[in-house]
Amino acid sequence: GENVEQHPSTLSVQEGDSAVIKCTYSDSASNYFPWYKQELGKRPQLIIDIRSNVGEKKDQRIAVTLNKTAKHFSLHITETQPEDSAVYFCAGAGEGGKLIFGQGTELSVKP
Amino acid sequence: KAGVTQTPRYLIKTRGQQVTLSCSPISGHRSVSWYQQTPGQGLQFLFEYFSETQRNKGNFPGRFSGRQFSNSRSEMNVSTLELGDSALYLCASSFETANTGELFFGEGSRLTVL
Numbered sequence: 001g002e003n004v005e006q007h008p009s010t011l012s013v014q015e016g017d018s019a020v021i022k023c024t025y026s027d028s029a030s031n032y033f034p035w036y037k038q039e040l041g042k043r044p045q046l047i048i049d050i051r052s053n054v055g056e057k058k059d060q061r062i063a064v065t066l067n068k069t070a071k072h073f074s075l076h077i078t079e080t081q082p083e084d085s086a087v088y089f090c091a092g093a094g095e096g097g098k099l100i101f102g103q104g105t106e107l108s109v110k111p
Numbered sequence: 112k113a114g115v116t117q118t119p120r121y122l123i124k125t126r127g128q129q130v131t132l133s134c135s136p137i138s139g140h141r142s143v144s145w146y147q148q149t150p151g152q153g154l155q156f157l158f159e160y161f162s163e164t165q166r167n168k169g170n171f172p173g174r175f176s177g178r179q180f181s182n183s184r185s186e187m188n189v190s191t192l193e194l195g196d197s198a199l200y201l202c203a204s205s206f207e208t209a210n211t212g213e214l215f216f217g218e219g220s221r222l223t224v225l
Contacts (some may be wrong), residue, residue, distance in 0.1 A: 006153075009151075032210050032211065034213070034214075036214075043201070043216040043217065043218055043219065044154070044201070044203075044214075044216050045216070046213045046214065049213070089153060089154060091154075093209065093210030094210065097167070097210055098156050098159065098167040098169065098209075098210070099144065099156065099159075099209040099210050099214070100156055101146070101153050101154040101155075101156070102153060103151070103152065103153040104153045104154075
């Protein structure tokens with residue numbers, strides 16, 4: 001079945017630096033890859049997603065890249081700000097399949 | 112538009128008991144997914160219901176069950192509770208199936224098993 005591995009589990013960066021979180025998936029039929037942000041004590045919220053017919057997608061300071069051959073995708077946050085501090089979850093799903101989440105990355109942006 | 116509502120928000124049970132959690136999705140959403148969240152384990156998929164049918168199931172024992180009603184509200188039940196079932200249970204609704212679009216999460220039901 002589908003499995004999604006996420007790294008690193010914790011990430012600390014200085015304000016203004018970039019942050020990169022990487023995920024790999026096992027099911028080659030996977031075609032939908034969302035990223036969710038969960039602030040402390042809050043519910044997860046979608047920040048960006050990408051489908052398998054696209055290699056890269058950007059939304060302001062956030063970008064996601066997908067390498068279907070290697071079965072991995074990454075979240076890039078540029079010019080990080082303290083409000084970016086949260087737990088980030090990647091996920092993957094295939095046709096008719098389950099949406100499986102990675103283990104999460106706790107990002108800390110130090111002012 | 113009201114968001115996803117989960118009840119109860121907090122509950123304490125003892126081993127061996129059973130519990131029922133409720134989730135009211137956003138109006139018009141037909142899919143409800145359930146996830147178990149524990150520190151270090153992330154969001155583990157329990158099941159997804161779409162138009163009253165269980166569409167997918169995760170790798171949890173048969174003690175975990177669920178259902179969806181005609182108004183899309185969903186319930187999940189855990190029988191014979193174990194200490195390891197202590198967790199935050201999140202439900203999420205989506206207009207179409209969970210693998211096609213954005214999930215909207217509820218605030219969760221925090222279950223403590225003593």
